[in-house]
Amino acid sequence: MPELPEVETVRTGLEMAWVGHKIVEVELRRKTLRFPFPEDMIERLQGRKIVAIRRRAKYLLVDLDNGSIWLNHLGMTGRWTYDASEYDGKHDHVMIRFEDGSVSVYNDPRRFGVMDIMVGASHKLLDHLGPEPLEDWSGVELADRIGGRKSPIKTLLLDQRTVVGIGNIYACEVLNRVQISPTRKGGDISEEECRLLVSESRKVLLEAIAAGGSTLKDFKAVDGSLGYFTHQFRVYDKEGQKCPCGGTVERFMQSGRSTFWCSSCQD
DNA sequence: CCGACAACCTGACGGC
DNA sequence: TGCCGTCAGGTTGTCG
Numbered sequence: 001m002p003e004l005p006e007v008e009t010v011r012t013g014l015e016m017a018w019v020g021h022k023i024v025e026v027e028l029r030r031k032t033l034r035f036p037f038p039e040d041m042i043e044r045l046q047g048r049k050i051v052a053i054r055r056r057a058k059y060l061l062v063d064l065d066n067g068s069i070w071l072n073h074l075g076m077t078g079r080w081t082y083d084a085s086e087y088d089g090k091h092d093h094v095m096i097r098f099e100d101g102s103v104s105v106y107n108d109p110r111r112f113g114v115m116d117i118m119v120g121a122s123h124k125l126l127d128h129l130g131p132e133p134l135e136d137w138s139g140v141e142l143a144d145r146i147g148g149r150k151s152p153i154k155t156l157l158l159d160q161r162t163v164v165g166i167g168n169i170y171a172c173e174v175l176n177r178v179q180i181s182p183t184r185k186g187g188d189i190s191e192e193e194c195r196l197l198v199s200e201s202r203k204v205l206l207e208a209i210a211a212g213g214s215t216l217k218d219f220k221a222v223d224g225s226l227g228y229f230t231h232q233f234r235v236y237d238k239e240g241q242k243c244p245c246g247g248t249v250e251r252f253m254q255s256g257r258s259t260f261w262c263s264s265c266q267d
Numbered sequence: 268c269c270g271a272c273a274a275c276c277t278g279a280c281g282g283c
Numbered sequence: 284t285g286c287c288g289t290c291a292g293g294t295t296g297t298c299g
Contacts, residue, residue, distance in 0.1 A: 002292060034294080036274070058293075076292055077277080081299080091277085110276045112293060125294090151270065167292055215278085216292060256272065258290080 002074045004130060004133070004165030005208035006219055006227060007058045013222030014060070015053045017082045017104065022049040025097040030178050033093065033113045034075060044068060044117045045096065057164035061118075061216075071125070075112025080222050081105055109218075118241055131162045134202055137163055139195030146194070149186030155255045156186045166201065169214055169236045172260045174201045176235045176243065181266045182259045207232065233258040 002010065026042045037046070049065040062070035072078075084105040089096045094106035094115070106113070116123065130145070131137040144162065146156050156162045157171040166174070175182050178196045180189070189197070208214060213227030214236070220226060234244055238260060239251040247264025 006292070073293080075276095108276095109278070110291090110293095112275070113295090149269090155270085160291090169292065170284085214292080219292070255270080257293095 002058060002078070002213075002219065003170050004055075004058060004205055005166035005170075005211075005229065006213035007060065007074065007165075008209050008219050009128035009213040009227060010074065010100070011053055011055045011060055013082075014062075014080060014224055017102070017222060018050045018062070020049070021102070022099040023096050024099050025095075027039065027087075027095040029093050029095075033078075033108060033111045033115060034073075035114055035116070037115055038117050041115065041117055045070060049179075055199075056126055057132070057160055068119055069121075071114070071116045071118055071123060073114040073125075075108060075110060075114065077110045077218060078108040079218065079220060081107065081220075081224065082222055092137065096239065098240075104222075128161055130159075130163045133163050133165055133198075133205060137198055137202075139191060139198045142198055143191045143194040146157060146186035146189060151186055152182060152188055152254060153180060153184050153189055153197075154182035154259055157201075158255075158257065163201070165205065169216075169233070170201070170204055170208070170258050172236045173234060174204050176260075176262060176266060177204065179265050179267070181263075182261050184255060235262060 023045050026045045028037055050062055051065050052063040054061040058073060060072040064157045081103040082102060084103055087105055089107055091107050091109040092105050093108055095103060097103050131141060145162050149156060154171055157166050210228040211227060211229035212221055212225060213219060214229040215227040233250045238249045241249050243249050243262035245262060245265035247262040249260055249262055251258055251260050
């Protein structure tokens with residue numbers, strides 16, 4: 001489900017619902033998602049007040065009032081909702097109840113999501129992550145990182161070591177907007193093109209955040225609202241349809257993922 | 268070191 | 284109606 005704009009949309013929603021509230025009850029309906037829940041996750045959350053919710057890459061970092069951090073990743077289909085009146089959906093795996101009686105439920109059909117409690121400031125899953133595209137990224141930085149690489153630029157943009165937050169939708173959209181072929185080798189991308197990739201990536205991500213993310217099937221914000229950036233897709237999931245340039249959108253597989261692009265304007 | 272690929276899991280959809 | 288193959292917003296680990 002979530003790339004940076006979707007995670008950011010969820011973060012904003014959770015921030016409004018959770019910050020300042022104390023967790024009084026946590027219930028786990030199963031022992032694992034992608035990894036097992038930490039043994040002591042329930043005890044570490046119960047009785048804690050949430051003081052802030054941050055995002056690093058596609059991870060949500062929930063700051064607790066004792067200094068520890070509750071790490072969340074939504075995988076492909078993870079979703080938080082609040083004020084869920086029921087907690088018996090087939091894929092409702094986690095429930096947290098706050099002091100004021102409100103309830104939030106984590107639902108995740110494919111269970112690729114992750115939850116963990118960080119004790120220090122670092123975590124194995126965060127160690128290798130590249131720059132935040134909306135903060136400390138630049139054309140020079142990107143050129144540095146992909147220089148000499150033989151992998152296709154599409155694959156490199158998806159690699160969270162190159163830059164974080166970009167997934168399959170936005171990688172396709174950005175490459176179409178800058179008219180670069182997804183098959184170009186990283187090492188063959190000029191510094192000027194890197195600058196272009198950086199500025200256009202930021203633009204697309206910000207537009208998508210403003211639209212509340214992209215809803216393909218099941219993505220929804222915490223309050224249930226849909227993401228409207230889907231309507232601004234130029235190529236993603238548009239095989240056979242018209243690219244804005246007049247060409248036709250094509251699809252092929254790269255490293256196991258579908259790439260949507262237009263051979264008329266991207267080269 | 269690098270890149271392709273399978274694996275994790277459920278559900279939706281199209282073809283027969 | 285059912286069965287099978289394919290694909291889906293992500294990430295990790297393995298193999299050549």
